[in-house]
Amino acid sequence: MAERVDHEERRRQIAEALLRIADTEGLQSASMRAVAAEAGVSLRLVQYYFATKEGLLLDAFARLGAQLQERMARRIEAAGSPPTPRGTVTAVLSSILPTDPEGRRITRTYTAYYTLVLNDPELIGRHGAAQPLLLEGFLAKQLAAAREAGEIPAGKDPQMVAAGLLAMVNGLGSSVLGGQRDGDQALAILRHHLAELFEDAGSDDR
Structure with missing residues (x-):
């Protein structure tokens, strides 16, 4: 009897091979042939599951987003x-920081995708904004609830604060990857700003 093929498992195997290459070498090295070699399958099999490289890149990008979401869920x-x-809010933002091997891998791989967007904005750029916008909206809802409960100053705009916090942790992540500071120092900076935000509810909004 012929062996039954788990097609989703095959797709996952191939997509995760691309993510490993993106993490270690950058997406410029992730040719279909290189992905096939990393996955331990034939080039023809990669092309069977992913007719185009763009399709493979987008599938792997979605899986990377799911990995980050799982990390956030564990922290929450x-x-x-x-x-x-x-x-x-603390759990979500701290999960984005590269403070451990998993976080560094996810941050490096996202950086590889961002670099690809800069070089070829049509390829990933039109698909890459959905997840950050959803995350920003989720954080804004949490901050709105905190403002309603009097935990942050009434004058704070949840949407603006959420956007600023995400920009900060993305910048901190880049500074860790660049060697400017380590993960613990980045986490301390995040906690400092969150403490100022949440502990300032009783004072005038500045």
């Missing part, structure tokens, strides 16, 4: 039950 769960707005 570890923050306590029921989750508080402050605990959730």
